[in-house]
Amino acid sequence: MKWVLLMSVAACLMLSACSGGSGGASDKTKDGKVIVSFQTFWGSETRKPVIEKIVNDFNQSQDKIEVKHTYVPWGDIWTKNLAAVAAGNPADVIVNDINSVSHRAQNKQSEDLSPYINESIKNELYPNLWKTVEYKGKFYGVPFTTDTRLLFYNKKDFKEAGLDPNRPPSTWKELEEYAKKLDVKKGSSYERIGFYPTWGSFGAGSWMANADNGKGFIEGDKLEIATPRKIETLKWIADWRKRLGDKNLQKYEADFGSGQSNPFISGKVSMWTDVATFYTQIRDSKTNMDFGVAPMPAYDSSSRHWNEGGGFVLEIPKGAKHPKEAAAFIKYMAGVKAQEYWAKKNYDNIANMQAAKNVIKGFSGKEKMVYQQAVDNLKDTRLHPVPIHYPDYQSRIDPQIDAAIHGKKSAKKALEKAEKDVKQQRK
Incomplete structure (x- = not known):
């Protein structure tokens, strides 16, 4: 992803973003739940039902937050997000590229998550993935999926x-x-x-x-x-x-x-x-x-x-209206239940180590053989984040x-x- 180009495109889209990137006209539902807008590019027949099931499970797991999922096409989601951030009206949570987290952190396009999520969460996730979300001693995303x-x-x-x-x-x-x-x-x-x-x-x-x-x-x-x-x-x-x-x-x-x-x-x-x-x-x-x-x-x-390898992270765009509630949803997405469900349904490598082990136990035959090898590969898999000075x-x-x-x-x-x-x- 050429982030210099994305920045210039984002500048051109600022005016159009002013009409709203948060995905909701109201901050709360009728029964007082805070609405958290969540944007992904997962709109296929296989992936969209999976992410919406996870969102629904989260909504039913508590009574203070209502997450609303919006699909934005792959070719548009990140340029529109940068434009919405520049206009001060982004979504609350977005799925983003794992290898460019530090660039968005440096450019003040994403929120520092350390005030909202305990850093101990990194102990649940693969270490090589966690390194990609750190910038100057803080972290600006939580790994969700990876590959090898x-x-x-x-x-x-x-x-x-x-x-x-x-x-x-x-x-x-x-x-x-x-x-x-x-x-x-x-x-x-x-x-x-x-x-x-x-x-x-x-x-x-x-x-x-x-x-x-x-x-x-x-x-x-x-x-x-x-x-x-x-x-x-x-x-x-x-x-x-x-x-x-x-x-x-x-x-x-x-x-x-x-x-x-x-x-x-x-x-x-x-x-x-x-x-x-x-x-x-x-x-x-x-x-x-x-x-x-x-x-x-x-x-x-x-x-x-x-x-x-590569992968995707969950971020809170800079200027999101509900960072505390957004962070609660991100923690749920990185947890064993959500990660395990995503992996089983989409056959993806995931960030949560325990969830990956659980998934292997549920597979058999060739399905298990391939997934086991993919998980074993992660020890020798390096991610190469886009360098700050050479974007x-x-x-x-x-x-x-x-x-x-x-x-x-x-x-x-x-x-x-x-x-x-x-x-x-x-x-």
Whole structure:
């Protein structure tokens, strides 16, 4: 998310926001309950009923607060929120991006929650998530959901290739060896590709962090872009593309965007990286695929299975009319009951550790296998919040990565140029 752009858009929307962002004309119901307006982008047929059930459960659990949920489309919710904050009329609670909490705190767009919520709540939530909501010794959000990437692999393909279906690749070296055995080539084209690193949801930057001891492109204020491991990784990805052939990959990638079924599910790719919810696509495909899941392969046998995650937090926008009541609702949302219900119904990774354990106990079979792996992954999953001094760093790095992968630049020159460009961007 490009927060500099969002700020400029928000300024343009200030006048329209003056008509009301709180979602309610009155502060109280007829029976005296304080109305708390709650905005999310969860409007799908699956997610909307779940969040509204949680809201209804909270409303029935006490007699002082009435939460009213409003759906705002993904493309609008955050720009409209910033505009409403600027106009002094925001919602009381909003779902927001976990990796940009500190920016909203710095820009005074969200409320410090420490006066309303005891910091001991962090002991109930995954520590790596809690770090993202802290800013200058205070916290400005409460984690709600997160994610992590898994390696899905087709056991039938493994057997056909002479690989042990119960022993997925653990290192990059094994990943390459397995992928080559799983490839099915006919002439100069492929009927099946064993694996390609940037397909799925683990991009080039994630692989670079995986190799570089979990370090992102920027750690604190230190640039970690053109490090030896990241340069090596970018060359590694470019070598995969060179081996498989640009035309072959482009042909596959064209099918990805055409609305056809997922290439892993359709049997065109043997190994695939994705979040745990990808399991529901496999399940609903009715293919009865025999598949397994594993951690992301480690750089080598002495390295951890570093992963990368994101997620969402609950915030009180700056200037909200009912922060005390909003905080009470946020505490409920982060509690075991609400978190467990959300996870069971949406198959999401959640922030509450006890709730995650409870969910696993209620699952069985493949459903349990995938969710257990996702929860296990969290110990090696790092979040990389958008740095305060480099809010738009990704736009300087991505073109250089793309150039290197497609052989237009060496990996070293590409990342050195990216680091130079990012350094010049410092606020």
